[in-house]
Each structure stands twice: as C-alpha cells, then as structure tokens.
Amino acid sequence: MLVDIEGLEEDARVLIFPGDRKFYPEETEEVDKIMTALLAELPIRSFYKLFFDRFIVVILSSDQTFDISMNDQLIEVIQNFERKYNISLIDKVKVFFKQGEFIQSKEVPDFKKLIKNKSVSRGTMVFNHFVHTKREFEEAWETPAEESWISHFF
Structure with a gap:
C-alpha cells in the first residue's frame, strides 16, 4: 500500500537504486506506472519516488513484516528495468x-582523479546510497x- 513519505516511521527501511544515466521521459512514465502498481499491491506501507529522473527510491515500513518474496519481486522489477532500458540500477x-x-x-578511480585535478572538492x-x-x-x-x-579520498 502506497503512502506519503510522512506516513512512514523514522526507522522505515530505504532502498535506493541509482541509475547510471537519467531515465528518458517515456521511461519515467513506465517506471512510475510499474513501481506504483507493484507497491500499491504489497501488504506493507511503502513510499516510492523517482528522484532527479535518476534514482529509484523505495521506503518500506519497519513496523510491518517485509518477506523475502516481496524483496524478490522488487529486485526482479529493477532488473527488468536494467535490461529493458540498458541502465545500471544496482x-x-x-x-x-x-x-x-x-x-x-x-x-x-575516476572520482579520485577528479579530486586530484581539483574538479571536485570536499563541499x-x-x-x-548506503x-x-x-x-x-x-x-x-x-x-x-x-x-x-x-571523505577518506580527500
């Protein structure tokens, strides 16, 4: 069952699937449709949002049991997105x-080079995603x- 983020407790479990590229508009529509349908059917309070057209964020209530079959369903959907859209999310x-x-x-290693070249900073x-x-x-x-x-790279 989908709820607003405010409807979940502070210790609700977060799962973030970062895309190595942005989703295209037609892809975001399908991702939203599939994720909304999947989480709406789960017997657990959950929240979903695609942030910056790039990060699939799922938050699951910690006061309800999340069984392994629900996790398997979610991972299967994410892997289907990876195959269909040629995007890395895991x-x-x-x-x-x-x-x-x-x-x-x-x-x-490439990020470390950016630090060395001063292309990125501590700020x-x-x-x-952890x-x-x-x-x-x-x-x-x-x-x-x-x-x-x-932080230890600086």
Missing part, C-alpha cells in the same frame, strides 16, 4: 555527485563529500 559503488545542475556518476554534493532508514535518507542522502562515505 551498482551502488559508483560515486554520484552534483556538478552545477547536473548529476554525474563516476567509478571510484561537492554527493549522494549516499543510508538505511528514512531518517538517514532525509538527513544524509544528499551530503557534502567530506561528510560521506568518500
């Missing part, structure tokens, strides 16, 4: 960051590089 080891109004993704906004709860998502998903999992 690779969370890439660094996703803002450069002006654009969101970039780089492999870690560069990065996306932390957040686990709604509270962490709201407070630390978009964060300066110096406060993220890549």
